[in-house]
Amino acid sequence: MAGRAAEPEVIWARPERAGRGPKPAYSRGDIAAAAVRIADADGIDAVSMRRVAAEIGCGTMSLYNYVPRKEDLYELMVDLVSGEYDLSGRPSGDxxxxxxxxxxxxxxxxxxxxxxxxxxxxxxxxxxxxxxxxxxxxxxxxxxxxxxxxxxxxxxxxxxxxxxxxxxxxxxxxxxxxxxxxxxxxxxxxxxxxxxxxxxxxxxxxxxxxxxxxxxxxxxxxxxxxxxxxxxxxxxxxx
CATH class of the missing domain: 1.10.357.10 (Tetracycline Repressor, domain 2)
Structure with missing residues (x-):
């Protein structure tokens, strides 16, 4: 499958773009946001690489160049919504x-x-x-x-x-x-x-x-x- 690594890897250690070449058309944030919109509307079973690709306007195989596995897509989604925590302020001591x-x-x-x-x-x-x-x-x-x-x-x-x-x-x-x-x-x-x-x-x-x-x-x-x-x-x- 396109984009699949031969060895285990962490999506966050994988650069979003190579040192050379054109700027990617989409960011991980774009991809995660599209997947979250789908899951919020229709449930996690509705989230597929094909549907996410259609949501952001790229080909399914092209999406694998950004996100090698569906599990990586889930990780991007979890991270995106984890950003909704309000972590401002110092602990109260209690x-x-x-x-x-x-x-x-x-x-x-x-x-x-x-x-x-x-x-x-x-x-x-x-x-x-x-x-x-x-x-x-x-x-x-x-x-x-x-x-x-x-x-x-x-x-x-x-x-x-x-x-x-x-x-x-x-x-x-x-x-x-x-x-x-x-x-x-x-x-x-x-x-x-x-x-x-x-x-x-x-x-x-x-x-x-x-x-x-x-x-x-x-x-x-x-x-x-x-x-x-x-x-x-x-x-x-x-x-």
Whole structure:
């Protein structure tokens, strides 16, 4: 296949243009932006080298001269949307508050680009915006006295929590897309059915849980903050 390297390579180590010759007609930013537009509109499965090439106005085989593999295209896309983080300002000194704020940004970005849940990978952690994000998180965690590797695990768990929330929201939205009722209506019906089953007496632990009160199902922001706060507190106990 045109453009495929004979050995492993990092797309960021590959020059966008050779030292000589004409300036490329397209930049990686152009290509990534086109792919993100497609994914935002029609999902990640709609992103193909052929469609991206058509979006920017070049031939499919020509696109491989810029992006050797589809996996590289995904990496460009992840990096582009990772640039949506607001990394300005210095850490406040309260690492919990700073990391919760970063987690909320992660949740917002994944909601704007739900296809991220499908393609996110630690393999993409070497891209420019990913490195800036990691650097900011580590700066926020400077006051937390745990090993550096444990800090990276915490960052990964924060991202994983955001991915889980967004994947669940997406699944609910997809389930009700082709039916004449809302996600809230279906959730109410399912909740009522579950309550009847629990209160029948066969599930005493679940009955006790419901009797003690649980988070309201229509409070996803509050639930996310509670989960993240518990996660951050668990790492504080290791210090």
């Amino acid at each position: 690492w919990r508050a700073d990391m919760l704020a970063m987690a909320r940004q992660t949740l917002d970005i994944m909601r704007r680009h739900p296809w991220l849940v499908r393609v996110m990978s630690s393999v993409y952690s070497v891209s420019p915006n990913a490195l800036r994000y990691l650097e900011k998180c580590l700066a926020c965690l400077e006051g937390l006295d745990i090993p550096a590797g444990t800090k990276l695990e915490l960052i990964a768990m924060i991202n994983g929590s955001a991915m889980t929330f967004v994947a669940n929201e997406r699944a609910i939205a997809e389930r009700t897309r082709s039916v004449p009722w809302s996600a809230e209506q279906e959730e109410a019906v399912r909740g009522a059915y579950m309550m009847r089953q629990v209160m029948a007496g066969d599930y005493p632990h679940l009955a006790a849980l419901f009797a003690s009160g649980v988070a309201p199902p229509d409070d996803p922001e509050g639930a996310f903050d509670r989960v993240l706060t518990r996660l951050l507190d668990s790492f504080a106990s290791k210090a």
